[in-house]
Amino acid sequence: MSNNSTVAVQFENISRFFGETKAADDLSFSVREGEFFSMLGPSGSGKTTCLRLIAGFEIPDSGKLYIHNREMSTVPPYDRDVNTVFQSYALFPHMNVEENISYCLMLKKINKKERLIKAEEMLELVQLPGLGNRKPSELSGGQRQRVALARALINHPSVLLLDEPLGALDLKLREKMQIELKDLQRKIGITFIYVTHDQQEALSMSDRIAVFNNGKIEQLGTAKEIYETPRTLFVADFVGSSNVILGKLSEKIFNKNASFTIRPERIRVLAPNENTLSNLEICIYGEVADIQYQGAHLKYMILIEGQYEIIVQQQNVSPGTKHLFQPNIGQEVKLVWNRTDSNEII
Amino acid sequence: MTRRISTFLYLNPNFFLLFLLTPVILWLGIVYVGSIFSLLFQSFFSIDEYTGLIVREFTLNTYISLFSPANFDIIIRTTTMAFVVTIVSALIAFPIAYYMAMYSSKKTKAIFYVAVMLPLWSSYLVRVYSWKLILAKEGILNWLLELIHIDWLLDLILKIPVIGGGTLSTSYIGTMIVFVYIWLPFMILPIQSALEKVPKSLLDASADLGAKNRQTFWLVIFPLTLPGIVAGSIFTFSLTLGDYIIPGIIGSSRFFIGQAVYMHQGTAGNIPLAAAFSVVPIIIMGIYLSIAKKMGAFEAL
Numbered sequence: 001m002s003n004n005s006t007v008a009v010q011f012e013n014i015s016r017f018f019g020e021t022k023a024a025d026d027l028s029f030s031v032r033e034g035e036f037f038s039m040l041g042p043s044g045s046g047k048t049t050c051l052r053l054i055a056g057f058e059i060p061d062s063g064k065l066y067i068h069n070r071e072m073s074t075v076p077p078y079d080r081d082v083n084t085v086f087q088s089y090a091l092f093p094h095m096n097v098e099e100n101i102s103y104c105l106m107l108k109k110i111n112k113k114e115r116l117i118k119a120e121e122m123l124e125l126v127q128l129p130g131l132g133n134r135k136p137s138e139l140s141g142g143q144r145q146r147v148a149l150a151r152a153l154i155n156h157p158s159v160l161l162l163d164e165p166l167g168a169l170d171l172k173l174r175e176k177m178q179i180e181l182k183d184l185q186r187k188i189g190i191t192f193i194y195v196t197h198d199q200q201e202a203l204s205m206s207d208r209i210a211v212f213n214n215g216k217i218e219q220l221g222t223a224k225e226i227y228e229t230p231r232t233l234f235v236a237d238f239v240g241s242s243n244v245i246l247g248k249l250s251e252k253i254f255n256k257n258a259s260f261t262i263r264p265e266r267i268r269v270l271a272p273n274e275n276t277l278s279n280l281e282i283c284i285y286g287e288v289a290d291i292q293y294q295g296a297h298l299k300y301m302i303l304i305e306g307q308y309e310i311i312v313q314q315q316n317v318s319p320g321t322k323h324l325f326q327p328n329i330g331q332e333v334k335l336v337w338n339r340t341d342s343n344e345i346i
Numbered sequence: 347m348t349r350r351i352s353t354f355l356y357l358n359p360n361f362f363l364l365f366l367l368t369p370v371i372l373w374l375g376i377v378y379v380g381s382i383f384s385l386l387f388q389s390f391f392s393i394d395e396y397t398g399l400i401v402r403e404f405t406l407n408t409y410i411s412l413f414s415p416a417n418f419d420i421i422i423r424t425t426t427m428a429f430v431v432t433i434v435s436a437l438i439a440f441p442i443a444y445y446m447a448m449y450s451s452k453k454t455k456a457i458f459y460v461a462v463m464l465p466l467w468s469s470y471l472v473r474v475y476s477w478k479l480i481l482a483k484e485g486i487l488n489w490l491l492e493l494i495h496i497d498w499l500l501d502l503i504l505k506i507p508v509i510g511g512g513t514l515s516t517s518y519i520g521t522m523i524v525f526v527y528i529w530l531p532f533m534i535l536p537i538q539s540a541l542e543k544v545p546k547s548l549l550d551a552s553a554d555l556g557a558k559n560r561q562t563f564w565l566v567i568f569p570l571t572l573p574g575i576v577a578g579s580i581f582t583f584s585l586t587l588g589d590y591i592i593p594g595i596i597g598s599s600r601f602f603i604g605q606a607v608y609m610h611q612g613t614a615g616n617i618p619l620a621a622a623f624s625v626v627p628i629i630i631m632g633i634y635l636s637i638a639k640k641m642g643a644f645e646a647l
Contacts, residue, residue, distance in 0.1 A: 057550050077553040090551035094569045103565075104555040151555070 014063030041212030098132030540574025
């Protein structure tokens with residue numbers, strides 16, 4: 001794999017400990033050239049440490065890090081061809097926007113005129129033309145985020161690292177920036193490595209996702225793979241919500257004592273007497289214990305045999321829709337899903 | 347009754363504020379500003395050279411006499427000393443403050459705080475006299491230098507004209523050393539607090555964009571801690587301008603502004619000249635602060 005020219009960043013048995021905490025525990029994985037790669041996990045899972053290892057702010061305790069097939073484990077940050085968009089943006093408060101963006105050009109002793117032109121080009125790329133003279137303190141959160149992005153991109157890094165760049169923005173702006181970031185990545189074609197704890201963000205933007213937990217990668221795959229075939233209970237639980245079926249109920253449904261997950265939106269609620277459509281489908285009976293109204297969805301808590309709870313999510317469609325069954329609390333229902341939608345986990 | 351008072355104050359917060367501020371305003375207004383103005387008034391009077399009585403008529407003669415060679419010498423000497431003390435204090439304080447802010451653990455930081463503050467807990471006079479013992483010809487410093495056979499170096503330094511002298515304790519270098527020692531805490535603490543406020547992510551960002559450590563220092567850390575350095579230098583500069591004890595105990599016996607004020611208002615009985623001398627540090631500080639402001643020292647605040 002290390003000879004493969006399409007690998008942008010490669011971790012080879014990398015560990016990084018902080019006292020007793022294993023922030024990176026014998027990690028091996030690689031990021032492909034030009035992909036949008038997300039590192040997803042709860043806080044303290046080691047995803048930010050991995051990003052800092054790539055940037056050079058952390059040095060691995062053991063293992064090797066390759067960037068474009070060159071070993072970079074102990075190379076200081078200023079000699080690495082990667083740039084970072086920081087969580088808090090980390091804009092220099094004593095410099096204006098133009099000076100912030102062209103900071104690395106100034107370090108390279110490029111003349112003032114050229115710096116101004118390049119900085120303005122970057123401002124246009126991030127859709128903030130003409131704001132070069134403002135101080136960071138005079139910008140909104142979204143604008144600061146764009147300036148941080150422009151500053152990290154001006155040097156044309158081979159890999160761009162983004163550390164929860166949208167974390168401080170409100171929901172609407174965040175969704176808008178997600179689309180813009182993805183567009184930008186397609187346009188300039190460089191590798192993006194994106195750290196986030198927001199599973200929705202990771203699912204909607206990434207080519208591939210690595211789900212982190214306790215310094216290890218629980219699963220690495222495309223958004224579809226991660227969501228639809230989670231490999232572990234942690235992934236099933238952290239990415240979206242899942243019904244976990246195990247023990248007696250698992251034996252009853254699957255004739256196997258193992259753990260299975262099924263997404264709430266893949267289960268259909270039918271009237272008890274309604275015919276199931278095919279023998280590929282799983283079918284169990286239960287009673288509606290509670291209904292939650294969630295706007296776009298209705299969430300049903302169904303009790304199977306009075307003890308196992310299964311959650312079903314139903315689109316909140318027009319009440320007149322054909323074949324629609326909307327039971328009330330206490331009513332008996334039939335739950336049906338495709339056998340292939342339930343997924344065995346370890 | 348107390349309930350009615352507290353309700354009244356709750357509903358009239360401005361009245362409450364006035365109630366709280368009145369003693370402060372009276373104190374600042376009468377005792378503090380009042381005494382400064384009376385000082386200013388005094389400096390526009392003059393002394394009758396024959397009778398030694400104060401002539402209460404407006405005149406600039408007292409100020410003009412500040413420019414007589416003997417008096418002007420005192421001003422130049424004091425201002426130069428204040429500058430040198432400030433620069434040397436900043437050079438010594440910065441690395442200490444930098445270590446405290448950037449590298450020390452909670453525990454070592456506490457030890458550093460105590461070490462920096464410790465001298466302030468003992469008498470200023472005692473500390474100055476103990477420095478006299480350290481710097482004197484028969485003092486511990488000379489003894490130590492002789493022990494390691496580099497006393498020739500000290501002799502060489504003391505041979506430098508003007509700032510040198512017979513021994514360290516009777517030279518300007520000695521005065522400077524003691525000034526720096528006494529005022530150092532006032533320089534370390536503001537710099538340290540300014541350094542603490544620099545987010546570590548800015549240092550990461552600078553390195554990430556290709557800056558070597560030296561460049562990060564001059565382009566990011568230094569500009570952001572400049573207000574702290576200026577705050578510290580206001581202390582060292584103004585305290586040196588006004589001090590009359592240290593140059594009286596350690597150094598050549600030439601006068602500093604503080605000593606001149608002390609002498610003129612006391613033994614010489616020339617209150618107007620003492621007042622005029624006291625105005626000098628105020629003016630110098632005003633000039634100093636406006637230059638610092640022009641240089642952008644307060645922009646990062």
